[in-house]
Structures are given as structure tokens and as C-alpha cells.
Amino acid sequence: MQQSIIATVDIVLLTLQQQRLSVTLIKRDNPPFQTMAALPGGYIHAQEDNNCLDAALRILSTKTGIVPPYLEQLQTFAGIARDPRGWSMSVVYFALVASEVITAAQHDGLVVCAVDDLWHLPFDHNDIIAAAVARIRNKSYYSSLPCYLAGPMFTLPGLQKIYEACLGESLNKVSFRRKMDELNVLEPVSGQTEAHGAHRPAQLYRLKAQFKNQLQLLSRGL
Amino acid sequence: MQQSIIATVDIVLLTLQQQRLSVTLIKRDNPPFQTMAALPGGYIHAQEDNNCLDAALRILSTKTGIVPPYLEQLQTFAGIARDPRGWSMSVVYFALVASEVITAAQHDGLVVCAVDDLWHLPFDHNDIIAAAVARIRNKSYYSSLPCYLAGPMFTLPGLQKIYEACLGESLNKVSFRRKMDELNVLEPVSGQTEAHGAHRPAQLYRLKAQFKNQLQLLSRGL
DNA sequence: AATACTTAGTTGTAATTTGTAACTAATTGA
DNA sequence: TCAATTAGTTACAAATTACAACTAAGTATT
Secondary structure (H helix, E strand, O other): OOOEEEEEEEEEEEEEEOOEEEEEEEEOOOOOOOOOEEOOEEEOOOOOOOOHHHHHHHHHHHHHOOOOOEEEEEEEEEEOOOOOOOOEEEEEEEEEOOHHHHHHOOOOOEEEEEHHHOOOOOOOHHHHHHHHHHHHHHHHOOOOHHHHHOOOOEEHHHHHHHHHHHHOOOOOHHHHHHHHHHHOOEEEEEEEEEOOOOOOOEEEEEEOHHHHOHHHHHHOOO | OOOEEEEEEEEEEEEEEOOEEEEEEEEOOOOOOOOOEEOOEEEOOOOOOOOHHHHHHHHHHHHHOOOOOEEEEEEEEEEOOOOOOOOEEEEEEEEEOOHHHHHHOOOOOEEEEEHHHOOOOOOOHHHHHHHHHHHHHHHHOOOOHHHHHOOOOEEHHHHHHHHHHHHOOOOOHHHHHHHHHHHOOEEEEEEEEEOOOOOOOEEEEEEOHHHHOHHHHHHOOO
16 A cells, blocks of 8 residues: 655755846756756655755755755645656755855855746756745745845845845835834844945844744744 | 655645534544544555645545545645654645535544644644644635635625634624625625525625636646 | 514725825935 | 935825624514
């Protein structure tokens, strides 16, 4: 009745490059689709991975060297059609990082591509990325999720641009600031401002300590 | 590197009994936890199940005889601690049905229990049910999801009671009707009303045909 | 048959929320 | 000193939402 199957974890690592929502791909080392760029992924190790989140963190760390501040289970994809070797199953996570983190990761074969410019990818990775983009778009309307695409410090005008890139539409300045205020996840960095050119400098903000690493919350079951 | 694992599918089959959100459990036939009530579940069959949704439908049909009008992937649970036999992984779905459907299903060992009255269940099934309840609570604020807990025909005052049971709070009559109107998923059953006692009878409504079975939409990829 | 009673459904208005424009503030360079 | 540009605030208009009071439709009672 029961049967053994191979389960993998794939991660949609999203970031912002040139104000565009982008996904991180890796050139594949092994067949099938060897040398082609695809989502970072790997097998679940039942001995060492306490759960799928651990597997996602391990794989992401091994293949990219990145520990993301935000990681959330997206969906599990399974079926006969997604892998030429036959029936397969993948638990997919999506992660958010600032682009500097990807730039700093000196791993070989990393490709960052805007999600709107993607070519045809191996497996069902186009579908998976589309699902991840839909999820972040939707959550950007009411959550602080896009903050994890910003660096450790950012200005409100800068953060607004990030939200606009996620949502694909421009936002009203006052409404945006009201929403961020209600979310209550930001704190001003006292005395710190960001000057750039002949203008009034903007106040710098950062995530409050308790929101800096969403992984801590996840491991505590929230 | 890669290793075989056993993957199961569990289903949180929710319904409304005496205006209370309730879950359907089945007495277990086999160890571990033999004879104890737990979520309906079973092994994924890679040959016959095109994807996990198919597996969920097959298991639900086999164990309860029910084909639910609404079925959605909830989350995948994995880890060492959830099963005494060791590391395990389960793709969990949640389904919604009218209570008449469960009453009509003449399968042995079915137990329907209000989610607020649950005792300690085997495996991590309490956690799983809590996640399902959180999902439906949240979605009830903006979606037509609770409609699938009603029978084929229902009145607006009756549907409001269902929404209130899902949300755990009372709703304003005018606001509720406005929301349902905006959702645009209901149609009046012409000339049909439901009389009950010495009062003005209420108009009967039903889901528009295209929303009657959400499974069709899912299999088309929406 | 008139009326009291109860629930269904609608209408009008108050309260709240959201969106916009116009203002003030702060900085640099001419 | 002032023009230019972006940051941030304030005041108000528009839209949405919540509530209360009303009308409608049925049965039971007198």
C-alpha cells in the first residue's frame, strides 16, 4: 500500500534589482537539465532536517550561502508531469532578502532575473515562481513583508518604492505612511538621515528588533 | 544523498454542527494509536495520484465516501516528533462540506467534534486543525468560503449565522449583505422562500453554478 | 377582519476610513 | 539670498462602512 517517494525542497529566493522583483536561480550541476538555471533545491534529509523549514535553510545555505531574514512555506507541488524522471514532490518555500545579501554571496552560478523577464525554466519552476509572486503581491497590500527586501536601514520614500515594485502600482505618500505607522514594525534610527544631493535628507528607519528575523518567530510556532 | 521517505496526505474536513465549526475524525484501524480518532489520511500513491489533490480526494472518498465542494491545500507538516515511528511528512488539505453531507455518509467510525471541544489527538493533529481553523477564520473575512458549509439552498439570515460561527463574532446585517452582494457568487432561487413559523419568509439563495464546485476551478489551475 | 408579534429586507444618515492637494521643512548650489 | 528639489505634515474632500430606524410579509390571536 504505502510506497517510498523522493521529496525535495525548492526555494524561491526573491529580491529587488533595479526596482524590479527578481528571483535567484542556480546553474544545475546534475542531470536532468544540467547547466540550465533553475530554482535552488535539494533532497530532504530525514535524519538531519527536523522539518522542511530546516531543509530549506540547509539547502539555501549550501547552495547560496544565504540565511534569509524571511522564509515562509509556499505550497507543495507534486505530480507526474513536473520532472522527466517521473512522479516527484517538492515542498516549496519562498524567501526574501535585500539584494546586497545576494551580491555579497560569492557562490558560483547564481543568476538573478526579474520575474517578468523569465524564459522557460526546467520542471514546473515557472508555475512555482508565479505562485510565489502572487503570494508576495497579495501580502504586500496589508503586511510588512516587503520590508525584508530592504537593507538594514532605509528611508520611507525608499521603502515606498519597494512596496510599489512589489505591487506593480504607485502608492499615495500619505496613505503609505499611515499604513506603515499602523503596522508598527518600524522605528526611526535616531539622528540618522540619508542625504543624496541637494535636497532635504530623509529620516532612516529600521525594523524593530522583534521583527528583524522572522525565522525566530516561525521556529516558535507563529 | 537522496533518500526515500513515506509521504501521507491528511484532510481537515470541516463542517458546522449546532452553529459550531466542527472537524470530522475517524477511528484508526491500525497502529499506532489504533482505535483512537484522528484526521482522515493515507499514503500518497505515486502511480495513481496525479498530484496531492487527487490523493486527498481518493482518501476522502475511500474513508468517508464524501466528495467535498471545496478542497484547498493547507500546509505540509514534517518532522521527527509528530509520529512515534519516526520522521514523517504529511501534505494537509482542508475541505468544507454541509453537515447533511456528513450525516448522509454512512461510513463507520466517523466522529464529528466542535473544534473548540477537542481532546488531545494523536500525532500533531491538534496543531494541524488549529492551522486549518485559523485559515478559514481569516478567509471568512473577505471570501465566500463559508458558503460551502451551507447546503444547496440557504437564506441570507441563515448564511449570516454561518459566517458568524466561522468568525466567532456577530456581524451587522446591512454590512454582511453588502459584502455578499459584492462577492457576486449568490443568486436568488426565483420564487422560493423559506417559511419557519409566524414570520416573514426569507428568500432562498444558492451558489451560482460556476462556484458550486471549487474543485473544477482548482484542476484548471486557479 | 383587525391587530399584535416576529423576522426579512431597505433606506437614510452618522462615523470612520481613505485619498488628494496644498502646505511647511530642510538641504544644496547658483 | 533665493531657486530648486525632495521630505514630511496638515487640512479637507471623497468614499466606505456601521448603525438605527423604517417598511414588508407572514402567522396567531382576538
